[in-house]
Every structure is written in structure tokens, then in C-alpha cells.
Amino acid sequence: MSKETPEPDIDDIEIELLLEALFRRYHYDFRHYARASIKRRLIQARGRLGMTSFSALQERLLRDPEMLAKLLNYLTVQVSEMFRDPSYFRALREKVIPHLRTYPSLKVWIAGCSNGEEVYSLAILFREEGLEQRTLFYATDINPKALKAAEAGVYPLDQIRKFTENHQKSGARTSLSDYYVADYDRAIFDSSLRANVVFSDHSLATDSVFAEMHLISCRNVLIYFDRGLQERAVGLFEESLVRRGFLGLGRKESLRFSDHAAGFSDFVREEKIYQRRDR
Amino acid sequence: MNGAVVIGGSAGAVQALLTLLPALPADFARPVLIVVHVPPDHDHGLVTLFQAGCAMQVCEAEDKQVPEPGTIYFAPANYHLLVEPDGSMALSADDPVNHSRPAIDLLLESAADALRSRLIAVLLTGANQDGAEGLRAVFRAGGAAIVEDPETARVPTMPAAGLALCPEATRLAIDAIAPYLLRLA
Numbered sequence: 001m002s003k004e005t006p007e008p009d010i011d012d013i014e015i016e017l018l019l020e021a022l023f024r025r026y027h028y029d030f031r032h033y034a035r036a037s038i039k040r041r042l043i044q045a046r047g048r049l050g051m052t053s054f055s056a057l058q059e060r061l062l063r064d065p066e067m068l069a070k071l072l073n074y075l076t077v078q079v080s081e082m083f084r085d086p087s088y089f090r091a092l093r094e095k096v097i098p099h100l101r102t103y104p105s106l107k108v109w110i111a112g113c114s115n116g117e118e119v120y121s122l123a124i125l126f127r128e129e130g131l132e133q134r135t136l137f138y139a140t141d142i143n144p145k146a147l148k149a150a151e152a153g154v155y156p157l158d159q160i161r162k163f164t165e166n167h168q169k170s171g172a173r174t175s176l177s178d179y180y181v182a183d184y185d186r187a188i189f190d191s192s193l194r195a196n197v198v199f200s201d202h203s204l205a206t207d208s209v210f211a212e213m214h215l216i217s218c219r220n221v222l223i224y225f226d227r228g229l230q231e232r233a234v235g236l237f238e239e240s241l242v243r244r245g246f247l248g249l250g251r252k253e254s255l256r257f258s259d260h261a262a263g264f265s266d267f268v269r270e271e272k273i274y275q276r277r278d279r
Numbered sequence: 280m281n282g283a284v285v286i287g288g289s290a291g292a293v294q295a296l297l298t299l300l301p302a303l304p305a306d307f308a309r310p311v312l313i314v315v316h317v318p319p320d321h322d323h324g325l326v327t328l329f330q331a332g333c334a335m336q337v338c339e340a341e342d343k344q345v346p347e348p349g350t351i352y353f354a355p356a357n358y359h360l361l362v363e364p365d366g367s368m369a370l371s372a373d374d375p376v377n378h379s380r381p382a383i384d385l386l387l388e389s390a391a392d393a394l395r396s397r398l399i400a401v402l403l404t405g406a407n408q409d410g411a412e413g414l415r416a417v418f419r420a421g422g423a424a425i426v427e428d429p430e431t432a433r434v435p436t437m438p439a440a441g442l443a444l445c446p447e448a449t450r451l452a453i454d455a456i457a458p459y460l461l462r463l464a
Contacts, residue, residue, distance in 0.1 A: 009392075012364075034369045036361040036389040041373075079374050220372040223342045223358075230343070252342060252355050252370050 014054035015042055021058050026068050028142065029205040030075055031231035038075065045074035050173060053269040068147065076143040078114035081162055082121045082155075082176075084219070085251050086169035091271040092170050092215075096246050097129050100214060109213045109240065111204060111233075112221035113139040116150025119177075121167075122217065123193040128173040133198060138211065140202035151199045153189035160187050204233040213240045220250035234260045241276040248273045282397030283309050283346060283362070284460060285390045287383030287413070289316040289323065289405030291433030294327070295453050296403070297332065299352060302457030305334040308464045309399070310346035312368070312390065314381045316405070319357040326353055342370045352379035361389035377409035387413025396421035398461055401456060402448075403427045403435025415445040423463060424448035425456060 051057040126132040167176045180187040199256045249272040264274040317323040340352040354360035358370040376382035402419040418424040426448045429435035
């Protein structure tokens with residue numbers, strides 16, 4: 001075992017080329033994702049897809065579109081829970097909803113919705129608060145397989161206990177069991193919850209504004225981006241929000257160091273809920 | 280960044296850190312990044328706990344922040360802490376690794392990648408094997424690998440696993456680690 005590793009690292013060169021190939025061939029842009037996490041995921045993919053190097057993976061990827069779907073599942077793998085961080089949902093319920101009530105119709109964007117846990121959480125919350133009928137939800141992600149899962153609304157039954165506990169802590173007015181039926185080891189959520197949901201492919205890295213929103217919830221997505229891409233995404237959010245519209249981020253995400261910070265004010269500081277300034 | 284110290288620990292690690300961290304001076308030349316396994320649902324209170332007794336600044340690691348010398352950064356509960364190639368810190372909500380989030384392996388491996396020979400890694404007491412692969416990665420990248428002596432550690436499993444994968448690691452009793460870091464830094 002040698003103590004000195006020659007520079008530059010071959011893996012790092014190959015990863016850069018692979019991400020470039022992925023972008024030029026399929027227009028999926030991971031070039032400005034935080035590199036340490038991407039590298040871990042690619043190492044995982046390389047092993048499980050039986051490739052000896054990132055170059056070999058790249059060669060397959062360029063010629064075989066099926067490899068794209070496989071790779072995306074590694075690059076976008078995202079686990080979540082319904083009502084994750086219940087205090088966030090409680091703050092939406094108690095502090096944001098009273099403002100949203102003043103609008104005759106509402107648009108809500110769940111950016112990076114992954115398998116849809118947060119989509120159903122918000123649909124339930126809005127139903128409980130009597131706003132569901134006037135709300136259109138946009139649930140977006142870059143991974144078609146995740147969007148399909150989100151649209152199906154089926155989750156492992158063994159997660160339901162945690163989901164239920166979170167829901168209760170969010171200030172629930174109903175029981176989570178009102179919204180799903182259990183089928184062996186799966187919980188199938190009521191399709192009426194997605195009656196007002198549009199599931200759509202959208203990339204915060206390459207796509208632009210598509211509607212005017214009253215609330216954007218984008219949690220634990222920005223941490224995967226580098227600074228530049230974070231700025232792009234927050235810029236999109238600022239442009240998309242109505243004046244005095246709301247932006248909710250993940251527990252450990254913040255606009256503190258963002259170029260767009262001036263466009264927002266803290267609304268519920270500890271829950272990372274921001275309000276677009278009225279200029 | 281001129282390198283860093285990364286520390287991982289699990290069962291018994293808070294006690295071990297109460298010996299190690301207060302022994303480092305306010306002007307310690309490197310930032311110190313720490314992963315301690317804690318339950319996911321709560322803010323773990325480690326910052327408050329260590330602020331009082333430490334000469335170094337103590338805070339929670341923030342996403343994309345560049346770590347400063349003389350400062351101790353704890354990984355937040357329920358997030359992995361990684362080091363980016365440019366030396367800044369990054370958080371991730373990826374699946375737990377070794378049943379843990381934060382996982383020690385992720386911090387050590389990413390830091391080894393970013394900082395190579397400018398990294399010092401310390402693996403403390405614990406009841407599982409998280410951190411062993413990370414320690415080996417640190418050593419292979421030319422960094423310094425240190426393990427709390429399993430014979431005197433509160434729970435020997437984690438440091439023993441570290442030594443099994445990285446037998447070249449320097450083995451030290453908990454109260455000898457800070458003086459050793461001061462000589463290296």
C-alpha cells in the first residue's frame with residue numbers, strides 16, 4: 001500500500017467526463033451538483049451495474065438509453081417521509097395557511113418531489129384546512145421513475161407508523177388512516193388526493209419558470225447543488241412566486257448566503273420558511 | 280483550507296470528546312469536523328454541551344460553509360456531513376450508511392478525497408463498525424490515521440474495526456490524542 005497517490009485522480013477525471021456525456025447525450029445536467037455526494041452515488045452505481053470503470057459506464061450510457069434510467073435511479077435516489085419534520089408542516093398550517101386563505105385560488109409547487117411523500121402530505125394538510133378545492137399543486141422532479149411512483153401514491157406499510165406519528169405532530173385534524181387502504185405490505189393512498197396535482201418533469205438546473213406560485217416547497221434539494229446551481233434555483237423560485245408568496249426549504253438549508261436573500265424575508269425562521277418581499 | 284481534523288465516534292464518544300476537545304487551544308491551526316452518532320429526531324445539543332468547556336469555537340456545520348481554523352463543527356442530526364473537493368462542507372439527506380445518518384465513513388472518505396495528506400482522522404469509541412473504511416481511505420490518501428486504543432476505549436468495537444482495516448493507524452489512549460494532534464497540526 002503506497003502512501004502517495006498520484007495526482008490528478010483518474011476517477012475524478014472520468015466522473016467529470018461522464019457527467020459531461022450525460023448532459024450532452026441526454027440533457028440531464030448533474031455537472032453542478034455537490035461533487036462529494038455525486039461521486040459516492042456513482043461509485044455505488046459503477047459497482048452495482050457491474051462496470052469496471054466510469055469510462056466503461058460512460059461508453060454504455062452513450063449508446064444504451066436504458067442505461068440512463070438505471071443511472072438516474074442512483075443519481076437521484078431520495079428517501080423521504082410523509083410530514084417529514086412535522087414542525088415544518090405545523091408552521092405551514094398555523095402561520096402560512098391563514099395568509100393563503102385570502103386568495104381565491106392557489107398554486108403550490110413541490111420542487112424535487114421524488115416519490116411524492118410531500119405531495120400527499122400537503123394535499124392532506126390543504127384538505128384538512130379546507131383549501132384543497134381552490135389549490136392546484138405542481139409536483140416536479142427530473143426522474144421519470146420517481147414521478148411515476150409519486151403518481152401511484154403507494155408506500156411500504158412499515159413506514160405508515162412513522163408517517164402517522166409525523167402527521168399527528170403536524171397538528172392533524174384527521175387521522176392518516178382516512179386516506180389510505182392497506183393491501184398486504186403496501187399502503188395505497190386515496191386517488192382523490194391527487195385530483196388537483198399535476199405531476200411533471202422539470203429540472204431546476206436547466207428549465208425555467210412555468211407558473212406563478214403562492215407557495216413553493218423545496219426541501220433537501222438545494223443541499224445537493226453547488227453554490228452556482230443553488231443561486232439558479234433560488235432565482236427561479238423568486239421569479240415564480242407572487243409578491244408575498246412563500247418558500248419553504250429543508251431544515252438545514254438557508255438563504256442566508258444567497259445573492260437572492262434580499263428578495264425574501266424570514267417568515268418562520270426556525271422552519272426555514274421565507275416570504276417573497278413586496279417590492 | 281490548510282487541511283483539517285475529522286473525528287468520528289459513537290457509543291461513549293461524548294465522554295471521550297469531553298477529554299479531547301477542551302485540550303485543544305483556541306488558535307488550533309485546523310478546523311475540526313466531527314460526526315457523532317445521535318438519534319435522528321432531535322437537535323442533539325452537542326454544540327451547547329461543548330461550547331462551555333472548549334477554547335475553540337464550537338458550532339453546527341452548515342451546508343457549503345468553508346471551515347475555519349480554531350473552530351469545531353458538529354454534523355447536524357439526521358444529515359450526513361461531507362467535504363467537497365474545494366474544502367467546503369456539504370450536507371446530504373441520503374440513506375443512512377452503516378445504519379447511521381450522519382455516517383462517519385462519508386465524512387472520512389470525502390475529506391480524504393478532498394484533502395489527501397492534509398487530513399488527520401481520529402476514530403473513537405463506539406459499538407459498530409462505521410468509520411473503519413473511512414479511516415483506511417484517509418491512510419491510503421496519505422493522511423494521518425489515529426484510533427483510540429480499543430483496550431482503554433469505553434466501547435472497543437469501532438476502534439478495533441478501524442485497526443482491523445487500517446493496521447497502520449496510530450493507536451493512542453484518549454488523553455494522548457490532543458497532545459498528538461498539537462504536534463501534527
